[in-house]
Amino acid sequence: MxxxxxxxxxxxxxxxxxxxxxxxxxxxxxxxxxxxxxxxxxxxxxxxxxxxxxxxxxxxxxxxxxxxxxxxxxxxxxxxxxxxxxxxxxxxxxxxxxxxxxxxxxxxxxxxxxxxxxxxxxxxxxxxxxxYLFCNPNCMLVEFLGHFDSAIEAQRHKHRKNDHDTRHTNPDIFAKEFVLEQQAANIYIRTIFFDAQLEIQTAIHKCGIGQWDEREDNFVNFYVKNFSQTCTTFFQVIMWQLDMTISCSCNRNEQFGLLCVHIFCVLRFLDIRQFPERYIMRRWTREVVPNSAPGAILGINESDDRYRQVNGVVRGITRSAESLINRLVHNFDALCAFRDHVVQYQSTTNQAVVNAPPRSRRDRFAEITGYTQETPVTVRMLKTPRFKGMGKPTRMKSKREIAISQSGKKWVMNVAIANAGA
Structure with missing residues (x-):
């Protein structure tokens, strides 16, 4: 398959x-x-x-x-x-x-x-x-699914680690006089900040503005040279003065949603002290994926204020707990004391809250999605197609099956020889 x-x-x-x-x-x-x-x-x-x-x-x-x-x-x-x-x-x-x-x-x-x-x-x-190139098609389905599950779990672990590093570690700030770098560290998740930091450092140390000219329609053209690149051309950065709209001829922001080295060079030249919010793509920010969304689990509409309140409180609790654990991880006694405190509070809560009978998986999904209609599922029998890279259509045989098959062939051959001799 x-x-x-x-x-x-x-x-x-x-x-x-x-x-x-x-x-x-x-x-x-x-x-x-x-x-x-x-x-x-x-x-x-x-x-x-x-x-x-x-x-x-x-x-x-x-x-x-x-x-x-x-x-x-x-x-x-x-x-x-x-x-x-x-x-x-x-x-x-x-x-x-x-x-x-x-x-x-x-x-x-x-x-x-x-x-x-x-x-x-x-x-x-x-x-x-x-x-002598070819692919190996002899991986069994159960073995393959095991490898796939391991790969997905490793992927999730890496994502959780990246989230943790963003929330609980502080990156080094090199250009303390350029406030946009510190603001970028507070805005972006860690991997994206490192990308922005590299652009900022290049803008400071390896870029210069050759010339600029102001047009009558409130546009200013800046011509930026990046000395770290082998090309001899200048990159054109256009800024509209009325609302600080800015674009660059390299089109990095249009392609990746991230400001380029040439725009950072212009922002530093103009002594801009506030990171332009219109160019902050939400998917790269620290809070784009919250730790949890209990508002959705409770069935609260996302537009309701209660949804934001519940999620905000839960995120605050989760951040505080994660921060405290990271501070106590080197103090085993204090870590155990915190664990005992949480377990004691959990037991008190379990006694005070009357637990409803567990809901089925179908009911939980229906409450989250708001869709309760049962949909018929048709499972069709697999055909036996041939597709690229499939290899031989025969299944793998055990050594016992091969031995039995070969012994059968020898017996038939001996009978045939005996009959021919007769």
Whole structure:
């Protein structure tokens, strides 16, 4: 079967698995069902989707998600080169690239406009044959799901660690005279702040404004030179004086939602003392993913003031508890005393609160989503399709089965020889 993960980018600018599916074939009908299921789960199609060059997927995206921009990701294909090639059953991509001319030959047919598609396929086949490349399809479904669960748990652990580092550690501030750096540390989660800090440091030490001119329509053009780059051109930063709207010709803010080194250079030149709020994308901020949302669990509408009050109190309690634990972690006796205090309060609360009978999973989801209608689920039998990379259609046999099979063949051969002799 084919495993199809949906991968996005979380608020720490790391890859995160949004969902996954195991499908029985790679037909347009199956992909259409899958994309519709994704839209149903998330409420909308993604604005951009990046896939490999699969004809069925390309057609289905055009028909099912017409509002999405579909692109093929060559960078990821080349970046994963050293980990995606197998010889026999061992990953040897790094050695293959370092000790042979494999990467040079591959780049020679990939990064060129001189080859027609048919010629490319021919050259590609020659490379696969010369280096004995193929994939290992012998992973059992149960084994695969175990690996997948481990990978997802590691992903969640890394996300929790990034959240913890953002809340409870303080980064070093290098440009204390440039107040925007300290403000960025208070606004952004840690990984995004390090990115902004690098841009700020480059703006201070390696950038300069060549000239600027003020236009009649309240626009000011700044021409910024970045000496850390090899290009000799100036980047144009345009600022509208009435509302401090600013943009740069490098389009970094439009692409990533983060200010570029050239804009920071202009802000420092103008002695701007407040980080421009209009250019703070919420997905990169510290509070974009709260620790918990009990307001949703209680069934309170998000627009209700009570929802914000409950969530605010819970987040405050959680932050205080996490901060206290981090301070007491080196004092074992004090940590145990805090634990005993929490356990005692928990037992007091359990005696005072009358627990309702546990609700079913269906009831909990119905209360959260507000959807109670039962939906019929149709489970269709898997077909036995053939798709790329599937390998041999036969199942793996044990040594006992192979021995029995071979002994049977020998017995039939002996009978045939005896009959021929007779």
């Amino acid at each position: 084919m495993f199809v993960p949906f991968t996005g980018v979380d608020n720490h600018y790391r890859n995160v698995t949004l969902g996954a599916a195991i499908i029985g074939n790679e037909t347009a009908e199956t992909y259409s069902w899958l994309l519709n299921a994704f839209r149903q789960a998330f409420g909308r199609a993604p604005p951009v989707i990046v896939t490999d060059q699969d004809p069925a997927m390309r057609k289905v995206i055009q028909d099912t998600w017409p509002e999405s921009r579909h692109r093929l990701c060559m960078w990821h294909i080349m970046d994963k080169l050293t980990t995606k090639f197998f010889i026999s059953e061992y990953v040897v991509g790094a050695n293959l690239c370092n000790s042979t001319d494999f990467k040079k030959r591959l780049c020679g047919i990939v990064w060129t406009d001189a080859l027609l598609p048919k010629q490319f396929e021919t050259e590609w086949g020659v490379i696969l044959a010369d280096f």
